[in-house]
Amino acid sequence: MTTCNEAIEQLHEFLDNELDDGNHSTVKQHIEMCHKCCEKFEFEQNLKKIIKDKTILHKIPQPLLQSIASQLADLKEERSQPEPIVLEPKAKYQTGIFGFFTLRPAFVTMAILLPITITCLADYLVFLRPTGFSPNIQVAAERHDSFVNDNMHLDLVSSDRNEIRRHFKNLQRSNLAINVPECNGSETKLLGCKNSSFAGRRSAYVGLSGNHNKISLEMVNGSDMNLNKLNREIFKGKSYHFGRYKGYNVVLWRQGKTLYSMTSTMNRRDLMRVASESIRSYDK
DSSP: OHHHHHHHTTHHHHHTSOHHHHHHHHHHHHHHHHHHHHHHHHHHHHHHHHHHHHHOOOOOHHHHHHHHHHHHHHHHHHHHSSOOOOOOOOOOOOOOHHHTTSSSSEEEEEEHHHHHHHHHHIIIIIISSSSEEEEEEEEHHHHHHHHTTOOOSSSSSOEEEEEEEHHHHHHHOOTTTOOEEOSTTTEEEEEEEEEETTTTEEEEEEEEEEEEEEEEEEEEEEEEOOTTSEEEETTEEEEEEEEEEEEEEEEEEEEEEEEEEEEEEHHHHHHHHHHHHTOOOOOO
């Protein structure tokens, strides 16, 4: 008994009358008994008829056929003849600087371009490599990414400045360079804070919101941190360093011994504006 899968596999041969009598009879019997395979057969049969009716047959001119046959015969005859063996005399290469020019052009090109490529790559790595990235930028961006995706546990969830100041009271005492910020601008709102670490040092992390964006602000004693490898810009008379990582802009600036780091999806000039207008240091 033929199964549906076996009948479908032989359907095109059945339609083209390419099956032997036994298989043809078996497939035909199955199609007559199986409603599903019968529908498949009728669809393929109608499709084949439509294609045949829509196809215009063009008769190939006899001169064209004769020309093609003649060219094929000539090509076959050429391939059947053995190729003559040509012995090339051994090249005598000169030694020294003149022998260099007797090499093949590909080797000459490679010998010229390789030192140039190495030199350009070295210049790029030393002078032209994009700046604005450092481990500190990466740390700030990844921490902000956790904050944005609600993967960060804040020690204190509050918009009260005094509560946040009290939370960092011990940190203030242990590290006098830490200044807890105060958001005076109407654009920013405190969301919470936590004790953290930045560049291996204890830091104060504050989460904010502003301009419909979350903002991460972190403060650490960074008086001896080197920021020279980062891009630098003067904004409203104050020096800011900046970088970008994972789609987040990071802006850093100093106030006294404190290093501030602000991270957000906002463009860096908006971050600098928030830093200059909204963030105020708080001295105990």
